[in-house]
Amino acid sequence: MANHPEQDTAASIDDVLATALLAQRPSRAPDHAAENRALLVLAREMARDPRAMLQKLAELVLELCRAESAGISVLEPGSEPGSEPGSEPGSDGGVFRWWAAAGAFAGYVGGTMPCSASPCSTVIARNALLLFDQAERAFSALRELGPRCYENLLAPWTVDGKPVGTVWAIQHDPERHFDAEDARLLVSLSAFASAAWQMNATLQDWQAMRADLEQRVAEGTAALSHTVTRLEQEGEQRRGAEQARQSTEAAAQVAIRRQSRFTEITLSSVPDAVYAFDRTHRFVYANQAMQALFGLPLEAIVGHGFAELGFPSDLSARLERHIDAVFASGVTVEDEMSFPSLGGAPAFYQFRWGPMPTEDGSVELVVGVSRDTTERRRLEQRLRESEERTAFLLRLSDALRPLVDAAAIEETSARLLGQHLGLNRVLVGEFVGDEVVIERDWVDGVASMAGRYPTSDLIRIMIECYRQGQAFVVDDLAGDARVHARERATWAPGGIGALVSVGLLGNNHVTANFCVQSLPPRRWTEAQVSLVREVAERAWAAMERARAEEALKDADRHKDEFLATLAHELRNPLAPISNAVHLLRRPDGRRVTDRLMEIVERQVRQIVKLVDDLMEISRITRGKIELDRQSVDLAAAVRDAVENSRPLIERARHHLAIELPPAPLLLDADAVRLTQVLTNLLNNAAKYTEPGGHIVLKAAREGAQAAIRVRDDGRGIAADQLANVFDMFAQVRDPALRNGEGLGIGLALVRKLVEMHGGTVEARSAGLGRGSEFVLRLPLVPDQDAGADAHADTGAGMLSALRILVVDDNRDAADTLALLLESHGAMVQAVYDGEAALAALVHFPADAVLLDLGMPGMDGLEVARRIRLNAGQSRLRLLALTGWGQQADRERTRAAGFDHHLTKPVDFSALETWLTGR
Numbered sequence: 001m002a003n004h005p006e007q008d009t010a011a012s013i014d015d016v017l018a019t020a021l022l023a024q025r026p027s028r029a030p031d032h033a034a035e036n037r038a039l040l041v042l043a044r045e046m047a048r049d050p051r052a053m054l055q056k057l058a059e060l061v062l063e064l065c066r067a068e069s070a071g072i073s074v075l076e077p078g079s080e081p082g083s084e085p086g087s088e089p090g091s092d093g094g095v096f097r098w099w100a101a102a103g104a105f106a107g108y109v110g111g112t113m114p115c116s117a118s119p120c121s122t123v124i125a126r127n128a129l130l131l132f133d134q135a136e137r138a139f140s141a142l143r144e145l146g147p148r149c150y151e152n153l154l155a156p157w158t159v160d161g162k163p164v165g166t167v168w169a170i171q172h173d174p175e176r177h178f179d180a181e182d183a184r185l186l187v188s189l190s191a192f193a194s195a196a197w198q199m200n201a202t203l204q205d206w207q208a209m210r211a212d213l214e215q216r217v218a219e220g221t222a223a224l225s226h227t228v229t230r231l232e233q234e235g236e237q238r239r240g241a242e243q244a245r246q247s248t249e250a251a252a253q254v255a256i257r258r259q260s261r262f263t264e265i266t267l268s269s270v271p272d273a274v275y276a277f278d279r280t281h282r283f284v285y286a287n288q289a290m291q292a293l294f295g296l297p298l299e300a301i302v303g304h305g306f307a308e309l310g311f312p313s314d315l316s317a318r319l320e321r322h323i324d325a326v327f328a329s330g331v332t333v334e335d336e337m338s339f340p341s342l343g344g345a346p347a348f349y350q351f352r353w354g355p356m357p358t359e360d361g362s363v364e365l366v367v368g369v370s371r372d373t374t375e376r377r378r379l380e381q382r383l384r385e386s387e388e389r390t391a392f393l394l395r396l397s398d399a400l401r402p403l404v405d406a407a408a409i410e411e412t413s414a415r416l417l418g419q420h421l422g423l424n425r426v427l428v429g430e431f432v433g434d435e436v437v438i439e440r441d442w443v444d445g446v447a448s449m450a451g452r453y454p455t456s457d458l459i460r461i462m463i464e465c466y467r468q469g470q471a472f473v474v475d476d477l478a479g480d481a482r483v484h485a486r487e488r489a490t491w492a493p494g495g496i497g498a499l500v501s502v503g504l505l506g507n508n509h510v511t512a513n514f515c516v517q518s519l520p521p522r523r524w525t526e527a528q529v530s531l532v533r534e535v536a537e538r539a540w541a542a543m544e545r546a547r548a549e550e551a552l553k554d555a556d557r558h559k560d561e562f563l564a565t566l567a568h569e570l571r572n573p574l575a576p577i578s579n580a581v582h583l584l585r586r587p588d589g590r591r592v593t594d595r596l597m598e599i600v601e602r603q604v605r606q607i608v609k610l611v612d613d614l615m616e617i618s619r620i621t622r623g624k625i626e627l628d629r630q631s632v633d634l635a636a637a638v639r640d641a642v643e644n645s646r647p648l649i650e651r652a653r654h655h656l657a658i659e660l661p662p663a664p665l666l667l668d669a670d671a672v673r674l675t676q677v678l679t680n681l682l683n684n685a686a687k688y689t690e691p692g693g694h695i696v697l698k699a700a701r702e703g704a705q706a707a708i709r710v711r712d713d714g715r716g717i718a719a720d721q722l723a724n725v726f727d728m729f730a731q732v733r734d735p736a737l738r739n740g741e742g743l744g745i746g747l748a749l750v751r752k753l754v755e756m757h758g759g760t761v762e763a764r765s766a767g768l769g770r771g772s773e774f775v776l777r778l779p780l781v782p783d784q785d786a787g788a789d790a791h792a793d794t795g796a797g798m799l800s801a802l803r804i805l806v807v808d809d810n811r812d813a814a815d816t817l818a819l820l821l822e823s824h825g826a827m828v829q830a831v832y833d834g835e836a837a838l839a840a841l842v843h844f845p846a847d848a849v850l851l852d853l854g855m856p857g858m859d860g861l862e863v864a865r866r867i868r869l870n871a872g873q874s875r876l877r878l879l880a881l882t883g884w885g886q887q888a889d890r891e892r893t894r895a896a897g898f899d900h901h902l903t904k905p906v907d908f909s910a911l912e913t914w915l916t917g918r
Contacts, residue, residue: 016132016138018151025177028181035188038060053200055109057189058072061185061186061189064182064185067153068147069149070170071098071105071167071168072167073165074096075120077094098110119152120165123155123163130154131178132151133151135149151170151178155168157193159194198265274287275370276356276365286302326366330355330363334352393534405550409543410539417531417535424445424517425444425449426517428514430512431510436452436454438450463510466502467510473529477521498517499518500516555727627670628901631668632667632668632670634674645683655695656682657694659697665699665701667757670757672885673756676753681710681776683746688772689713693712706779711771711774714771715772716766718767722763750776758779761776799821799826805830805844808830809833814830814852849867850911851880860882864898868897877899878899
């Protein structure tokens with residue numbers, strides 16, 4: 001015995017119930033072989049000694065459920081004083097007797113437990129399988145038992161529909177737990193507990209009747225011996241004997257009926273189908289499981305053969321041969337075959353047919369038992385598919401491991417998957433703009449689909465599936481409602497009857513798809529679709545990795561080329577500087593000092609330009625550049641770019657043509673950076689065009705974008721270099737060029753700046769010697785018409801009612817800006833130092849202050865800080881007007897409290913836009 005004092009506090013039944021955990025725990029696979037052996041043992045025990053069947057059942061529960069204790073309890077009605085706190089509401093006393101026990105609790109066989117203190121009462125009351133967690137917290141009697149119970153799994157069993165007992169299993173180890181398979185086994189075995197109990201009850205009744213009959217016969221015999229001498233009592237004695245005989249026959253009939261009822265109950269409780277045939281191949285018996293299998297009542301089965309019950313002729317003939325073999329040889333036969341279920345789906349059944357002999361040894365009937373093995377076969381099929389899948393994926397990994405080229409990875413993956421699944425085509429399609437590009441495909445028995453295709457409605461449906469994380473699966477292209485007739489006609493020449501397509505991600509969005517195709521229609525299995533997805537993901541990851549590695553190699557190569565070019569470009573100006581130094585050291589060097597200084601100054605400017613270009617691309621690449629976006633007229637930016645590039649163009653005697661639309665094209669852009677982009681493109685065209693060539697800059701509106709094209713008739717670009725001309729360290733190399741000046745980073749600057757503006761740039765060329773074209777697209781300012789009107793309206797009155805204070809130590813600059821602002825309607829006061837600015841604000845309540853930064857005494861930054869410290873001037877708008885325009889300068893003005901930053905000389909339209917808030 002064991003007592004557990006830490007559990008003295010009584011808990012409710014719901015506190016210890018844990019049945020829901022059975023569905024949450026991982027369940028082991030059914031062991032049908034062990035279950036079949038257990039059923040066979042029970043059947044033998046039932047035939048040999050029914051009284052020992054309950055104990056055998058407890059031992060089997062212990063084994064099959066992997067329990068540490070198991071047993072069978074039976075409710076014995078009675079009265080019980082009082083009620084324990086753990087009792088189920090409505091319990092009516094009595095005790096549960098342990099009729100069988102195995103394992104750690106085997107010593108308690110025959111013992112009893114009060115109903116109110118036993119979890120069996122709750123199972124009987126609810127007539128359901130229940131799992132208890134540390135049941136002793138609610139049922140005090142369990143505390144007196146040892147070892148301690150951590151999990152109790154109980155299932156009720158019934159007699160005539162009423163629960164009268166339980167089959168239970170117990171875990172004494174806190175680390176051991178029951179699962180859903182244990183619950184299923186316990187429920188299945190509980191039916192045998194009911195059958196065994198009823199059989200024992202029948203046998204006990206029969207033995208009691210036999211004893212009674214024997215006693216009555218003895219009494220009758222004694223009475224007969226006493227009346228031998230009394231002839232008058234012979235008739236009475238004969239009547240007594242007749243009555244005894246009739247009673248005996250009646251008792252025998254009752255016993256037979258009870259035995260028959262027991263047999264019927266037992267066979268009805270068995271989950272397998274049990275049935276019997278006569279020599280005409282007709283059913284003479286079918287249990288409830290067999291009736292459920294056919295979906296017919298007993299009377300519709302008995303007396304009918306296979307053909308009458310709808311069996312196919314070939315299946316009927318096969319089964320009848322088995323029946324004939326058993327009748328002829330008396331030997332048991334086993335087989336497994338497919339049979340349509342009630343839902344029409346094929347199901348597999350394993351059956352065993354044996355003879356039922358008569359007293360003379362002849363076979364009277366053939367008795368059979370069938371079991372549904374569909375689920376077992378399905379599990380076996382899944383296991384085979386899993387093993388095949390694993391083997392294929394290992395083979396694929398081995399094949400891909402040594403490959404470093406993306407094209408080879410794509411070809412190998414497509415070929416292996418196509419051969420494994422018996423496909424006709426496997427391809428990868430990449431989405432480029434409004435096209436699907438198929439570089440290559442693996443085919444077997446069909447034509448290649450390599451090429452470029454416009455994005456169709458079906459492709460868009462596919463992409464939507466990909467975005468939802470789903471594969472696009474078509475079993476029959478001709479009959480799929482998602483595919484329009486027009487697209488079927490387009491796809492038909494490609495030999496596509498069925499397909500599976502999965503999306504491939506790049507930069508967190510769908511950039512390509514992996515598609516497998518079959519010439520005839522095909523019903524794709526879930527395993528096949530899963531394998532296609534797995535291969536697609538592995539192949540794409542390997543391709544992306546190979547491309548990334550190749551890109552790294554290219555970047556490293558470009559870096560080496562860049563460093564070599566940089567060294568060359570630095571040596572060019574250093575050579576004349578070095579020569580000039582040597583000349584200056586000569587005694588007569590002073591005579592040519594001025595000329596040498598001009599040479600040195602020119603070469604130093606060249607070095608400074610190289611360094612500035614490097615710093616510029618570095619800042620843009622690291623995101624250290626912020627755009628000063630304004631409403632910019634494209635024509636003005638083109639004009640400034642042409643002025644910047646004119647010396648280079650005129651020096652090479654090029655012919656430049658500018659084509660702009662009559663209506664202004666307004667861009668939300670940084671005017672300086674936009675001019676820089678156009679200047680670089682014009683300089684690039686001038687540099688790579690032979691003297692006397694032609695350059696055309698053309699702009700036009702295309703939808704919501706402005707398209708700018710810079711075209712030349714120069715040396716052109718080789719097709720294999722087009723994709724790399726915008727790379728950081730890439731430079732088009734041509735030994736025939738007349739000079740090698742520059743680092744080749746101008747186009748990289750162009751692309752970075754264009755992308756910062758939300759635009760795109762691309763290079764086009766028909767090949768070497770056939771010129772080139774650069775196409776730049778930038779978004780237009782919304783509501784272009786209104787913007788154009790506003791841009792055109794620069795007359796007087798635009799700044800009316802605005803009070804503006806101009807602060808600059810350069811009096812001419814301050815006065816001219818004040819006059820310009822007054823000409824547009826503003827009220828302006830100009831002062832020339834920081835102290836005067838703070839004093840002016842006392843009597844001149846300005847709306848905005850235009851502050852120069854580099855003033856003597858109190859600079860503009862300090863003036864701004866003091867203004868911001870004055871609560872009465874907190875809403876005053878401050879603008880920095882300065883010659884300093886680097887990012888660090890802008891950050892300093894922002895920290896000092898400025899609202900905006902413009903560089904000198906100021907673009908008045910930008911200033912006006914800021915002042916008016918347009």
